Every structure is written in C-alpha cells, then in structure tokens.
Amino acid sequence: MILIxxxxxxxxxxxxKSSGAQEFPERLHRYFKYGMIAAGVLIALGISNAPPEILFxxxxxxxxxxxxxxxxxxxxxxxxxxxxITPLPIVGVKLLEYxxxxxxxxxxxxxxxxxxxxxxxxxxxxxxxxxxxxxxxxEIEIERIITKEQERQLRQTEEQKSQLELLxxxxxxxxxxxxxxxxxxxxxxxATQEQLIQQEKLASLGQLTAGIxxxxxxxxxxxxxxxxLSADFLHEISEEMPKIPDSPEKxxxxxxxxxxxxxxxxxxxxGSRADSIVRSMLMHSRGGTGTMDPTDLxxxxxxxxxxxxxxxxxNPNPINVDIQLSLDENxxxxxxxxxxxxxxxLNLVKNAFDAMREKLSAKNPEYKAKVEIRTRxxxxxxxxxxxxxxxxxxxxxxxxxxxxxxxxxxxxxGTGLGLSITHDIIKSHEGTLEIKSEEGKFTCFSILLPKSTx
Amino acid sequence: xxxxxVDDERDVEALFRQKFRKEIRNEGLELLFAFSGxxxxxxxxxxxxxxxASVFSDINMPGMSGLEMLDIIKDRFPQLRVNMxxxxxxxxxxxxxxxxxxxGFYTKPVDFESLRREIGEILRS
Numbered sequence: 001m002i003l004i005x006x007x008x009x010x011x012x013x014x015x016x017k018s019s020g021a022q023e024f025p026e027r028l029h030r031y032f033k034y035g036m037i038a039a040g041v042l043i044a045l046g047i048s049n050a051p052p053e054i055l056f057x058x059x060x061x062x063x064x065x066x067x068x069x070x071x072x073x074x075x076x077x078x079x080x081x082x083x084x085i086t087p088l089p090i091v092g093v094k095l096l097e098y099x100x101x102x103x104x105x106x107x108x109x110x111x112x113x114x115x116x117x118x119x120x121x122x123x124x125x126x127x128x129x130x131x132x133x134x135x136x137x138x139e140i141e142i143e144r145i146i147t148k149e150q151e152r153q154l155r156q157t158e159e160q161k162s163q164l165e166l167l168x169x170x171x172x173x174x175x176x177x178x179x180x181x182x183x184x185x186x187x188x189x190x191a192t193q194e195q196l197i198q199q200e201k202l203a204s205l206g207q208l209t210a211g212i213x214x215x216x217x218x219x220x221x222x223x224x225x226x227x228x229l230s231a232d233f234l235h236e237i238s239e240e241m242p243k244i245p246d247s248p249e250k251x252x253x254x255x256x257x258x259x260x261x262x263x264x265x266x267x268x269x270x271g272s273r274a275d276s277i278v279r280s281m282l283m284h285s286r287g288g289t290g291t292m293d294p295t296d297l298x299x300x301x302x303x304x305x306x307x308x309x310x311x312x313x314x315n316p317n318p319i320n321v322d323i324q325l326s327l328d329e330n331x332x333x334x335x336x337x338x339x340x341x342x343x344x345x346l347n348l349v350k351n352a353f354d355a356m357r358e359k360l361s362a363k364n365p366e367y368k369a370k371v372e373i374r375t376r377x378x379x380x381x382x383x384x385x386x387x388x389x390x391x392x393x394x395x396x397x398x399x400x401x402x403x404x405x406x407x408x409x410x411x412x413x414g415t416g417l418g419l420s421i422t423h424d425i426i427k428s429h430e431g432t433l434e435i436k437s438e439e440g441k442f443t444c445f446s447i448l449l450p451k452s453t454x
Numbered sequence: 455x456x457x458x459x460v461d462d463e464r465d466v467e468a469l470f471r472q473k474f475r476k477e478i479r480n481e482g483l484e485l486l487f488a489f490s491g492x493x494x495x496x497x498x499x500x501x502x503x504x505x506x507a508s509v510f511s512d513i514n515m516p517g518m519s520g521l522e523m524l525d526i527i528k529d530r531f532p533q534l535r536v537n538m539x540x541x542x543x544x545x546x547x548x549x550x551x552x553x554x555x556x557x558g559f560y561t562k563p564v565d566f567e568s569l570r571r572e573i574g575e576i577l578r579s
Contacts, residue, residue: 214541217541217562218463218541218562221562221563221564222463222465222469224563225469225473225563225564225566226465226468226469226472229469229472229473233472275563
C-alpha cells in the first residue's frame with residue numbers, strides 16, 4: 001500500500017514543483033499541501049501496520065483517485081494529462097488486488113500470479129507513459145521558450161518601430177522647419193533680386209537723367225536768357241513809346257506789347273520751373289562730392305526746419321503749422337555731408353507741409369497741422385524721425401514713393417525727385433529710410449544713421 | 455576793344471550781341487565769335503600780339519575742349535586774359551581752369567551782371 005501513497009506523494013510533489021512556471025491558483029496549492037500531508041500520514045500508518053489496515057488502504061486509493069481526478073478535471077492541469085494516466089494501471093491492478101484480497105482471499109490466491117503479471121505490465125506502461133510525459137514536457141518547454149523568444153523579439157521590434165517613428169517625426173519636423181527657413185531665404189533672395197534689378201534700373205535711369213539734364217540745360221538757358229532779354233527790350237520800348245504821338249495804331253501796338261510782356265513772363269516762369277527740375281535731376285545723379293564732417297545734427301535740424309517753415313510761409317498757399325522739436329540733447333556730433341543732409345531735412349519737412357496742406361484744404365475745422373521732428377541716440381546709430389499728422393500714404397504707393405519722378409502732387413507742383421534725392425543722400429551716408437504711415441492719421445519718415453562713417 | 459567769345463552754340467552770338475547792345479553801341483565794344491577752339495585760335499593768330507583784349511570760352515565743346523584751347527592760348531599768348539564758362543559747376547573743371555591760368559570762371563546759366571562788370575573793367579582798362 002505504501003506504493004500507492006508514494007505515487008500520490010510524488011504526483012503532488014511534482015505538481016507543487018511545476019507550479020513555479022505555471023502559477024497555479026491558491027486553491028490548488030492548498031489541495032497539494034493537504035494531499036501531501038495525507039499521503040505522509042498514510043505512509044507512516046502503512047509502515048507501522050496500524051489497524052484497521054483495510055480502511056487506510058481504502059483511504060490510500062481514495063487519495064490517489066482524488067489526485068488523478070483533480071489532475072484530469074482541472075483546466076490549469078490539463079497539460080499533465082499523460083502524467084495523470086501514468087500510474088493509472090498500477091493503481092488499477094493494486095485496487096483489483098486489494099478488492100479481491102479483501103472480498104475473497106481464496107480467489108486471490110488463484111489470480112495472484114495473473115495480478116503480479118498485470119502489475120509488471122502496469123509498471124512497464126507507467127515507465128512508458130512517464131517517458132512520454134517527459135518528452136511532452138520538453139516539447140512544451142521548448143515551445144514556451146520559442147514563444148517567449150518570439151514575444152521578446154516582437155516587443156523589441158515594437159520598441160524599435162516606435163523609436164523609429166519618433167525619429168522620423170523629429171526629422172520630419174526638422175525638414176519642415178528647414179523648408180520654411182529655405183522658403184524664407186528664397187523669398188528674401190527674390191526680394192533682394194528685385195531690389196537689385198530696381199536699383200540697376202535706377203542707376204541707368206540716373207545716368208540717363210544726367211545726360212538728359214545736361215542736354216536740356218543748354219537750350220533751356222537760351223530760352224531763359226532770350227526771354228529775359230526780350231523782356232528788357234520791351235521795357236526799353238515802353239520807355240520810348242510816350243515819345244510817339246497817340247493814335248489808334250499806337251493803342252493797338254501798346255495792347256499787343258502788353259500781351260507779349262505777359263507771354264514772356266510765362267515763358268520765364270515755366271523756363272525757371274524746367275530749370276529747377278533739371279537742377280534737381282543733376283543733383284540726383286551727381287556722385288558723392290563734398291566732405292563728411294562731424295556735425296551738430298540737432299543744430300542742422302533746427303536751422304533747416306526753420307528755413308523750410310519760412311520758405312513755405314513766403315511762398316503761395318502758406319499754411320499754419322505747429323512744428324515740434326524733441327531733440328536728444330546728448331546727441332554726439334555725427335559725420336555728415338551737411339550740405340547734402342540739410343536737403344534731407346528740407347525735403348522731408350517740405351513734404352510734410354505739402355501733405356498737410358492737402359488735408360487742410362479738405363476743410364476740417366478740427367484739424368491742426370503738426371510736424372514733429374525727433375532725434376534719438378540708439379548707441380551705434382542715430383534715429384531721426386519726421387512725423388506729420390497729414391493724410392498718410394496709401395499702402396499701394398508706399399514703395400513707389402522713393403522712385404524718381406513719382407509724385408502725388410497735382411499738375412506742376414512737384415518734380416517727383418524730392419524723396420528720391422532724399423533717399424539717395426541717406427544711402428550715401430550709409431543710413432536707411434523707412435516710411436510708416438496710417439491713412440488719415442500720420443506719416444513718419446524714420447532715418448537711421450550709423451554714428452561713425454569713417 | 456575786341457572780345458572773343460568761343461562757344462559751339464551759334465545762338466550765343468545773338469545772345470551776347472543783344473545783351474551787350476549798349477556797350478557795343480556806346481562804349482566801343484567789339485564782339486568776335488568763334489564756334490570751336492580751332493576757329494578761335496585761327497582768329498587769335500591773325501595778328502601777333504592778338505588784337506583781342508579778352509577771351510570768354512565755353513569748356514564743353516566738340517573737338518578741342520575749352521580747357522585744351524586754354525592751354526594752347528596760355529602757351530602762345532601768355533598775356534591774354536581768358537575766362538572760362540562751364541555748364542557744369544563742378545570743382546574739377548574749376549581747378550583745372552585756374553591751374554591753367556584762367557582769369558575767371560563762370561557757370562551756366564551765365565550771370566550776365568557779373569559778366570557785364572568784368573567786360574566794363576576790360577573796356578575801361
């Protein structure tokens with residue numbers, strides 16, 4: 001009977017040991033523990049041959065039966081099916097032996113030899129099944145290892161994939177930002193190219209302008225000189241006329257002479273207009289002459305804004321303007337061609353006057369014309385701003401403003417060269433000119449000059 | 455008293471004759487005109503020393519420029535007074551003219567009042 005209990009014990013021990021990898025539920029562990037204790041007790045009882053032997057033997061069969069039943073009917077243990085049926089023939093033979101011996105010892109003696117032979121077969125069966133079980137277990141183990149390895153590889157692949165995705169996303173955003181940068185650079189290049197072309201055009205236009213100006217200047221001088229001479233002669237004639245006796249013919253001649261005089265005045269007026277345009281054109285195309293000397297910029301601004309104001313007051317259509325100077329008194333002396341730069345101030349202030357005159361003529365009683373001129377020390381640069389509260393500059397013409405011959409002034413009032421010359425002079429001082437404006441509110445010309453143009 | 459005016463523009467003759475009408479009529483001024491440097495030199499070389507008191511010459515002329523002519527005149531007739539007239543008020547031409555011995559330098563458009571004073575001075579001398 002000890003054999004049956006040893007089978008129970010070893011089965012339970014095996015089950016308990018193999019739970020390491022399979023993680024059986026707590027309930028099964030409890031069964032294993034109690035089963036092992038029961039088997040231990042039954043072995044001890046079997047060795048001591050304590051009565052009632054028949055009961056203990058029966059209990060041993062019940063225990064081994066229960067263990068095998070448990071193994072066959074628990075889902076977690078179903079993989080141990082081969083193991084469960086391994087001891088089954090031995091248990092069966094022993095059970096038969098037990099039953100026969102208990103019920104009829106006489107028959108037992110007759111069949112004892114057969115039962116012994118069955119026991120040998122059962123043992124052989126058990127060994128075979130055990131080997132079979134070992135083989136199965138190995139296969140399962142290998143399968144488990146393979147699955148584990150596959151899982152590990154899968155996990156690794158997943159990880160690599162997500163890393164790659166991260167990398168790709170990073171690169172993509174890098175490329176996108178680079179693309180944006182490149183696009184920006186390209187736009188900048190295109191703009192610069194356009195500017196260059198524009199400048200090239202302007203440069204050739206400048207040369208052409210100079211040529212035209214020179215060619216026109218001579219005939220224009222003749223027009224002006226001869227008209228002046230003729231006016232002088234008319235003056236002499238009108239001095240001589242009283243010496244001639246009055247007559248209807250003389251009356252007519254005097255009348256005609258008056259007409260000629262006014263015509264000459266007109267020729268003179270328009271001739272000098274043309275002359276001032278030609279002079280501006282020449283000034284415009286003239287290369288940088290004159291010297292750069294340290295100049296008190298504030299004093300220059302005071303002098304020339306004042307001059308512009310009085311010039312405007314002395315000319316037709318004077319307007320009332322409030323000129324405010326907010327000058328940085330700590331401004332150091334700036335290297336300037338003061339003759340050229342005074343034209344910048346004159347032009348900008350005059351421009352402001354003209355713009356505001358336009359707004360004043362719109363007859364808004366609330367409107368008070370105001371020009372503000374500011375200077376500020378910005379460290380390595382100096383800022384000069386001329387701001388008026390005139391009608392402002394529409395966006396669509398703002399970039400045309402600096403082009404030669406572009407004018408918004410009506411008829412004969414502007415040559416379209418003032419701002420163009422201004423811009424050229426500022427450029428020759430290595431400075432920049434920027435126009436800020438809001439329609440109906442203000443226009444502000446900002447000049448940035450480097451402090452030392454050595 | 456003869457004064458020679460050199461300019462490639464022919465209308466200069468009419469202009470000067472009319473401008474100095476009174477001087478010509480009343481003060482014995484005689485104006486001679488040449489329309490190129492070459493022509494001017496021919497006029498001057500007719501007599502030696504030349505019977506011209508002073509020369510007024512344009513600088514920018516086709517062929518021989520006023521400045522070239524000035525150098526030749528100063529070489530042959532160092533005593534002759536030469537005044538230059540230029541369309542360009544540039545410092546470069548002014549310096550060249552003065553270095554070559556020009557007496558005066560006028561820029562176009564010519565200020566006839568100062569020219570009249572200069573000619574008056576020549577007439578009185």
